[in-house]
Amino acid sequence: xxxxxxxxxxxxxxxxxxxxxxxxxxxxxxxxxxxxxxxxxxxxxxxxxxxxxxxxxxxxxxxxxxxxxxxxxxxxxxxxxxxxxxxxxxxxxxxxxxxxxxxxxxxxxxxxxxxxxxxxxxxxxxxxxxxxxxxxxxxxxxxxxxxxxx
Amino acid sequence: xxxxxxxxxxxxxxxxxxxxxxxxxxxxxxxxxxxxxxxxxxxxxxxxxxxxxxxxxxxxxxxxxxxxxxxxxxxxxxxxxxxxxxxxxxxxxxxxxxxxxxxxxxxxxxxxxxxxxxxxxxxxxxxxxxxxxxxxxxxxxxxxxxxxxx
DNA sequence: AGTGGTCTGCAATTTTATTGCACAAAATCG
DNA sequence: CGATTTTGTGCAATAAAATTGCAGACCACT
Numbered sequence: 001x002x003x004x005x006x007x008x009x010x011x012x013x014x015x016x017x018x019x020x021x022x023x024x025x026x027x028x029x030x031x032x033x034x035x036x037x038x039x040x041x042x043x044x045x046x047x048x049x050x051x052x053x054x055x056x057x058x059x060x061x062x063x064x065x066x067x068x069x070x071x072x073x074x075x076x077x078x079x080x081x082x083x084x085x086x087x088x089x090x091x092x093x094x095x096x097x098x099x100x101x102x103x104x105x106x107x108x109x110x111x112x113x114x115x116x117x118x119x120x121x122x123x124x125x126x127x128x129x130x131x132x133x134x135x136x137x138x139x140x141x142x143x144x145x146x147x148x149x150x
Numbered sequence: 151x152x153x154x155x156x157x158x159x160x161x162x163x164x165x166x167x168x169x170x171x172x173x174x175x176x177x178x179x180x181x182x183x184x185x186x187x188x189x190x191x192x193x194x195x196x197x198x199x200x201x202x203x204x205x206x207x208x209x210x211x212x213x214x215x216x217x218x219x220x221x222x223x224x225x226x227x228x229x230x231x232x233x234x235x236x237x238x239x240x241x242x243x244x245x246x247x248x249x250x251x252x253x254x255x256x257x258x259x260x261x262x263x264x265x266x267x268x269x270x271x272x273x274x275x276x277x278x279x280x281x282x283x284x285x286x287x288x289x290x291x292x293x294x295x296x297x298x299x300x
Numbered sequence: 301a302g303t304g305g306t307c308t309g310c311a312a313t314t315t316t317a318t319t320g321c322a323c324a325a326a327a328t329c330g
Numbered sequence: 331c332g333a334t335t336t337t338g339t340g341c342a343a344t345a346a347a348a349t350t351g352c353a354g355a356c357c358a359c360t
Binding site for chain 2: 012014044045046052053056061064068086087090091092096097100141143144145146147149
């Protein structure tokens with residue numbers, strides 16, 4: 001992991017659709033060397049995967065919400081149970097167990113309030129061990145990247 | 151945007167490193183047709199971009215934190231000013247203006263507590279118009295996807 | 301200076317993406 | 331309802347890109 005690897009990773013985190021020749025040029029290497037480095041990064045699992053990012057607006061998913069959840073009972077099995085429940089929902093794009101007053105934080109990607117309503121019904125009804133939850137709707141997205149600073 | 155387009159998008163959101171022939175096969179189309187559809191999705195901006203996802207652990211960024219921030223003064227220009235400040239930080243991977251008591255929610259990706267400490271120093275010191283902030287450290291990541299349900 | 305290991309660039313080869321074209325399906329229009 | 335335009339499709343040829351073998355360069359460690 002030298003300077004060139006880091007540079008490559010930064011470039012690929014930005015735009016992975018570039019051709020190998022282009023990347024090679026940007027880092028100042030021959031295409032073959034560049035390709036071998038990228039393969040090494042893949043095999044080492046440093047590059048976990050390559051994905052297409054869909055524009056939410058163009059996909060009719062304009063509503064984003066961040067939900068903090070406090071559970072009723074706090075055992076490990078209750079936590080696991082609740083996480084299993086939320087993970088199964090396609091609208092839940094991030095789900096974290098966290099420290100502090102709050103037990104779980106969810107990031108939701110939805111079409112509209114109706115979808116939010118039915119989802120809440122499903123996740124936070126009486127049975128599901130949720131003491132309370134608090135929703136923050138995203139008004140403005142100032143930054144949203146998958147790139148890890150290297 | 152028919153059934154095949156949606157299928158293609160789902161596949162690409164999962165793994166965009168597949169060859170066109172592979173994708174064509176998965177959706178039951180000829181390579182040329184498949185390619186043309188993908189290009190159409192690109193040109194329409196439905197596919198916003200293609201990125202490599204780096205494994206945080208392998209990059210030495212094991213600490214993730216979610217921070218809720220309440221500003222001192224609540225005008226539009228103050229909000230903008232604060233967002234500009236945080237957006238410039240590479241460790242801030244997501245930054246949202248939200249509804250509710252909280253004004254801003256940040257998602258941080260860090261190497262360790264030291265980095266967290268110095269970042270807080272920079273973002274939340276007296277000058278920066280932050281009334282209070284609350285940090286939740288991520289203990290367990292149950293789900294983390296970029297894929298939008300289609 | 302010598303040696304094993306790693307990395308590099310070049311050029312050949314293989315794989316993949318891309319395009320032109322003729323035809324078929326669906327939508328549009330008189 | 332049939333004619334016509336539009337849109338989408340598969341095939342085959344072409345262009346572009348990725349991949350590999352190989353010889354030499356560089357580096358760290360004796």
